[in-house]
Amino acid sequence: MYVATKGGETAIANAHALMAEDRRGDPKVQEIGAEQIREQLSLGVDRVMAEGSLYDPDLAALALKQARGDQVEAIFLLRAYRTTLPRFGYSEPVDTAAMHVHRRISATFKDVPGGQILGPTFDYTHRVIEPVTAAEEAPRSPEPLPYPLPRVAGVLGREGLLEDTPTACEEAITDLTREPLRFPADRAARLQVLARGDEGFLLGMGYSTQRGYGRSHPFAGEIRMGDVAVEFVAPELGFAIDLGDITLTECDMVNQFKGSKTEPPQFTRGYGLVFGFGERKAMAMALVDRAMRAEELGEEVTAPAQDIEFVLYHADNVEASGFVQHLKLPHHVDFQSELTLIRAMRTEQEALKEAAE
Amino acid sequence: MLQPEARNPRRDWLGVLARAPAPVLEAALASIGTLPAYKRLRPPEAGLVMARGRIGGDGNPFNLGEVAVARCAIAMDGGILGVGYALGRDLRKAEVIAVLDGLLQQPSWHGRVASEVLEPETARQTQSRTERAAKVAATRVNFFTLVRGE
Numbered sequence: 001m002y003v004a005t006k007g008g009e010t011a012i013a014n015a016h017a018l019m020a021e022d023r024r025g026d027p028k029v030q031e032i033g034a035e036q037i038r039e040q041l042s043l044g045v046d047r048v049m050a051e052g053s054l055y056d057p058d059l060a061a062l063a064l065k066q067a068r069g070d071q072v073e074a075i076f077l078l079r080a081y082r083t084t085l086p087r088f089g090y091s092e093p094v095d096t097a098a099m100h101v102h103r104r105i106s107a108t109f110k111d112v113p114g115g116q117i118l119g120p121t122f123d124y125t126h127r128v129i130e131p132v133t134a135a136e137e138a139p140r141s142p143e144p145l146p147y148p149l150p151r152v153a154g155v156l157g158r159e160g161l162l163e164d165t166p167t168a169c170e171e172a173i174t175d176l177t178r179e180p181l182r183f184p185a186d187r188a189a190r191l192q193v194l195a196r197g198d199e200g201f202l203l204g205m206g207y208s209t210q211r212g213y214g215r216s217h218p219f220a221g222e223i224r225m226g227d228v229a230v231e232f233v234a235p236e237l238g239f240a241i242d243l244g245d246i247t248l249t250e251c252d253m254v255n256q257f258k259g260s261k262t263e264p265p266q267f268t269r270g271y272g273l274v275f276g277f278g279e280r281k282a283m284a285m286a287l288v289d290r291a292m293r294a295e296e297l298g299e300e301v302t303a304p305a306q307d308i309e310f311v312l313y314h315a316d317n318v319e320a321s322g323f324v325q326h327l328k329l330p331h332h333v334d335f336q337s338e339l340t341l342i343r344a345m346r347t348e349q350e351a352l353k354e355a356a357e
Numbered sequence: 358m359l360q361p362e363a364r365n366p367r368r369d370w371l372g373v374l375a376r377a378p379a380p381v382l383e384a385a386l387a388s389i390g391t392l393p394a395y396k397r398l399r400p401p402e403a404g405l406v407m408a409r410g411r412i413g414g415d416g417n418p419f420n421l422g423e424v425a426v427a428r429c430a431i432a433m434d435g436g437i438l439g440v441g442y443a444l445g446r447d448l449r450k451a452e453v454i455a456v457l458d459g460l461l462q463q464p465s466w467h468g469r470v471a472s473e474v475l476e477p478e479t480a481r482q483t484q485s486r487t488e489r490a491a492k493v494a495a496t497r498v499n500f501f502t503l504v505r506g507e
Contacts, residue, residue, distance in 0.1 A: 049422075088404045090409055191412065234440055244375045
């Protein structure tokens with residue numbers, strides 16, 4: 001039974017005022033603007049967009065500011081905001097082969113067509129904390145970047161050593177913002193959950209497969225990050241137009257596969273695609289996507305990352321955070337009844353003990 | 358799209374306008390001077406488009422996440438329908454694009470809007486992309502084989 005109680009309004013209002021004051025920090029230190037966050041903390045903004053499942057850098061930067069830098073809180077703000085906007089429709093599938101890349105590497109082929117392009121990476125830095133100074137303009141190459149850059153998958157694919165991507169039906173693509181998650185969940189539904197899933201959760205899950213919980217012998221076939229056009233068929237026009245460009249990170253993980261009754265030994269694939277520059281997340285997503293294909297590929301399902309329900313029900317940080325954090329809401333009455341119960345049990349046990357003596 | 362297809366000039370200019378910074382479009386509109394009257398058919402509004410990806414990059418589509426989009430549609434004399442769509446939530450930008458789209462469809466306006474807005478903005482976008490690509494290209498690894506000593 002729920003008992004409604006009143007009170008606490010003033011305390012709540014004052015708590016929010018105190019939070020706002022703390023959020024501002026020392027007033028002698030200059031306040032930052034959402035623009036500064038968008039431009040200078042862009043990877044934080046990217047993560048908020050990816051897991052908030054809403055691409056809007058200005059809004060994500062504002063959410064990060066309001067949330068005092070708490071990513072999951074900012075993600076929650078974005079998710080809440082999106083429910084206030086009407087849905088215009090679905091884009092044409094983005095063409096990542098036509099990406100204007102800022103980074104493209106392959107761990108499987110040294111001499112990948114177009115070359116290994118490192119882009120704006122933290123890799124190979126010394127991870128030594130030093131004061132960030134004004135950036136010098138980055139050097140330019142006189143040799144132009146090839147466009148478009150061919151996919152690494154094409155290299156293995158030509159020999160038939162790499163599984164093909166599924167290209168069966170295109171109707172009825174599950175959209176979890178419109179319908180509940182149902183099992184068995186098809187790969188499109190799984191990828192939608194992973195794309196908005198918590199990076200930390202997916203990283204842990206992906207890591208567990210590398211450590212032996214559902215080993216899949218992965219190689220980073222290709223990682224590419226860059227700008228891709230979003231095309232949309234405007235109802236007023238009847239043809240697709242570009243809405244603009246978004247930054248995406250894509251990971252094509254290739255995994256050794258010894259074959260099954262129907263499939264010859266080959267490389268299978270796991271796929272990762274996320275909003276913004278989110279390489280760690282895209283790689284983890286690809287590992288987990290592949291792990292969840294265990295049953296489909298006739299592998300034994302023994303590890304948590306291979307358990308589709310387990311992964312999909314626990315990947316969303318807005319849901320997880322809500323359920324964990326609801327525990328701090330008043331449970332005074334529930335707890336009173338538990339207390340009465342425990343006391344009664346104790347009395348009973350003591351009575352039994354006395355009777356036995 | 359990589360496949361060569363019959364170019365649709367309207368598709369092209371809408372793409373350039375969508376990528377243009379709002380202040381550039383606003384300034385362009387102001388420099389044009391007196392605009393023909395128009396009616397809002399679809400008042401500027403912000404909404405969402407669910408962006409789709411493909412499994413493995415080229416397989417079946419899946420829903421990746423939503424993008425914020427502003428749009429507007431206007432009507433000009435002579436049955437001209439101007440449409441504006443752009444990523445983000447800038448309602449004014451969507452309306453300015455719709456007006457420029459309306460003007461670009463009229464022979465009496467096309468030349469002027471094309472030369473004053475479209476061409477310089479297309480050049481700026483190409484230039485910015487080329488510059489970025491040159492910086493990215495400078496991060497390409499040039500492998501060389503070390504000659505082993507005796």
